[in-house]
Amino acid sequence: DIVLTQSPVTLSLSPGERATLSCRASQSVRRYLAWYQQKAGQAPRLLIYDASTRATGIPARFSGSGSGTDFTLTISSLEPEDFAVYYCQQRDTSITFGQGTRLEIK
Amino acid sequence: QVQLVQSGAEVKKPGASVKVSCKASGYSFTSYYVHWFRQAPGEGLEWMGQINPSGGSPNYAQKFRGRVALTAETSTSTVYMEVNGLRSEDTAIYLCARDVGVVPGRDYFDHWGQGTLVTVSS
Numbered sequence: 001d002i003v004l005t006q007s008p009v010t011l012s013l014s015p016g017e018r019a020t021l022s023c024r025a026s027q028s029v030r031r032y033l034a035w036y037q038q039k040a041g042q043a044p045r046l047l048i049y050d051a052s053t054r055a056t057g058i059p060a061r062f063s064g065s066g067s068g069t070d071f072t073l074t075i076s077s078l079e080p081e082d083f084a085v086y087y088c089q090q091r092d093t094s095i096t097f098g099q100g101t102r103l104e105i106k
Numbered sequence: 107q108v109q110l111v112q113s114g115a116e117v118k119k120p121g122a123s124v125k126v127s128c129k130a131s132g133y134s135f136t137s138y139y140v141h142w143f144r145q146a147p148g149e150g151l152e153w154m155g156q157i158n159p160s161g162g163s164p165n166y167a168q169k170f171r172g173r174v175a176l177t178a179e180t181s182t183s184t185v186y187m188e189v190n191g192l193r194s195e196d197t198a199i200y201l202c203a204r205d206v207g208v209v210p211g212r213d214y215f216d217h218w219g220q221g222t223l224v225t226v227s228s
Contacts, residue, residue: 001168034214036151043201043218044151055206055216087151091213094167095141095153 002026004088004098012106019075021101023088028068032092035064035073038100039084047086048073078103108132110140110202110219117225118192125188126222128202135183136160139205141215142176142187144198154200157185158209192226199223 003026013019023033031051036044046055048064051071061076075082083105088098113127128140142154155166159178166174175188185202200222203215 032213036215043203043221044215045218046206046214046216049206049212049214089151089214095213097151097153099150 002029002090002093002096004090004096006088006098006101008101010102010104012104013078014106015078015080017078019078019082019103021073021086021103023071023073023098025069025090029090029092031067032090033066033071034089034091036087036089037084038087044087108204108217110204110217112202112219112222115223115225117227120193120226120228122192123188123190124192124224125186126200126224128185128187128219130183130185130204133204136180137208139209139211140178140185141203141205143201143203145201146198154187156205156211159185160209194226197224197226
């Protein structure tokens with residue numbers, strides 16, 4: 001299985017700051033990578049797919065980049081509702097998820 | 107609007123089976139794959155398998171082949187996931203989700219069920 005390693009495990013920032021989350025794959029996944037946001041007690045929400053395409057209804061402050069083995073999710077200016085756990089997911093070979101990055105309020 | 111509504115929480119003994127349902131509405135049921143995942147308490151997401159509601163064999167993650175069965179009932183727009191031989195480590199929230207693209211799908215997931223907690227305990 002392709003292993004996705006997310007960093008950092010926890011990111012502490014304040015509203016208005018820029019967040020940069022990383023996802024590294026154990027082998028190339030080309031651009032077949034997505035990002036999800038999950039809040040406590042809720043199902044995941046698709047943010048980005050194919051590395052950089054925003055899903056329907058996702059605000060422009062969320063952006064994705066990368067290809068091959070290294071990917072980044074950027075939130076340009078954090079809103080209070082953005083504090084949550086973020087997962088990356090690859091679909092190049094089967095389907096696997098990273099272990100998540102917890103974005104918490106500083 | 108697109109909705110996936112799952113059945114309620116279950117408590118099972120080790121060795122038993124559980125069957126969870128996922129009822130779809132608001133879209134053409136046979137046009138999109140439905141996938142299943144699980145999330146152990148405090149853990150990440152694990153993909154279990156997918157089914158094409160219009161027919162064909164389901165596709166399972168290697169780890170779950172032989173122990174999980176996915177079926178679809180087009181008359182009620184419902185997908186079922188059954189897990190056999192339950193163990194304590196199967197305690198998790200089980201989630202269904204719709205593929206973002208029409209068949210053959212994109213293997214990204216844009217609409218999710220609310221989740222079903224399955225607790226395995228003697």
